[in-house]
Amino acid sequence: MESRNKIVIVPFDFTDVAECAVNHAAGLAKHQGWAVQLLHIINRDTRALLNVYKVTDELVKERLQEKIEEYSNKYGVPFSFEAKEGSIFTDIGKTAEDVGASFIVMGTHGKQGIQHIFGSYAHKVITSTRIPFIIVQKREYRDGYNRILIPIDDTLESRQKIKWAIYIAKQFDATIHVKAMFLNDELYKAKIRAVLNKVVEVFEKNGVKYEAEIVPETGSFAKQVIDYARKIDADMLLVMTNTDSSIVPNFILNPWDEQIIFNDAFIPVMAINPREINITVVGL
Template identity: 40%
Template structure:
């Protein structure tokens, strides 16, 4: 297992532009947080077809990955390394992330323009298989660390975990958290927001609170994020205490694949039995 003294940011890549974008965003975050970027390429059928089409040897992957690592070190002044493994993007990304003790996965998601088609349901399988949070990055470039983070609150069920992640990101980048609450009439949600606010106050996190009106909450969150010039939206995947795996609903997918292409941090619940929010 990788040394736990330094955070690891894992970036799966198929060498497409969107994966390069994820790599750059990971490098920017790593330079601010003193973390190490680990690039990962999973050799699968798509890779072999690509190599055959381009008449390239498998060894060319090492050359390409090594060049990318050296560029990261030079441009961002960070530690970087890479790993190449034969396998499946759906299972091996999460396994290698755990093996490296990665703190975050930066996942580029795109249409059928890359070697491996990490889009739609394929990306969701990767997100929900990982124990650690995944930051989903689309084609839109963000050349700076997050400064405005939207934190939607839809339930009283266990938002403390994503609140901790939000506080960590906010403190690392001197960012502001914009809490977006589903409705003032939801008493338990209001209670959760109150406790979250107390947590942010204790941890010197700048934040504000906005309550949504009736209507399509997904659309309102995205419109709110655009209005706030948000660099990130942070959500928790829907927990189901009857399931041992994490699930994503249409709300989550609306967030993850949002049209303005704002990066989304997806936090998976760490416990199979979901607990309601409580004071620490």
């Protein structure tokens, strides 16, 4: 992994899903020997509520201080916090980049919940930075990410996505499960088989445990992926945004990626925005 500070950022608003994100961030940080920073963004809506209930900034910081002391004692991991005025759409990613964070771990209630909390453009938060997000819902950290599921199609940004999968797998001695989308088109069939063969070759050269298969063309690919994730009791799903020069900040989510991120099995999802990473991978 490229040289970055050993910090995990958690957007924190004192909710249950933020607590769940803290749980995952602490587990990851403890495993890696990192620290966790809570990030509390005070936007216009938050400021209005604070004013209504006459809650001062000092009181918010006191509560955050209490939380980091509680979490440090509970998880045995260094915690700090930052409270700042700003926008969740830009300042989560910007703050993470400013401190050189390795990951952002964010809690959600699922698609409806995150849209309620973050507005109708929730994906802007996830796609606002090159730093990878781990999106969690109700499911707590379970002693590592030991079964990782990657859905792929012929648009796979293979070099970076596979590098990240191998990096996570090696950290946790995980098995990577690859599910490739199948379409009844001869050109597509040839392309997806070539992609899958290359992925398998790279896994074998790098000594990574894996299982790989092409999914039959029946029904929703996202649903098949989520159903399979349930079957293997996956600890993490891994998706990657695509670049799109017509929008800012140039990252978008595929429709089935979005369904997977907000999956109803509550499985954590690592969402990667394209960037080169300094991980040595044989065959890439």
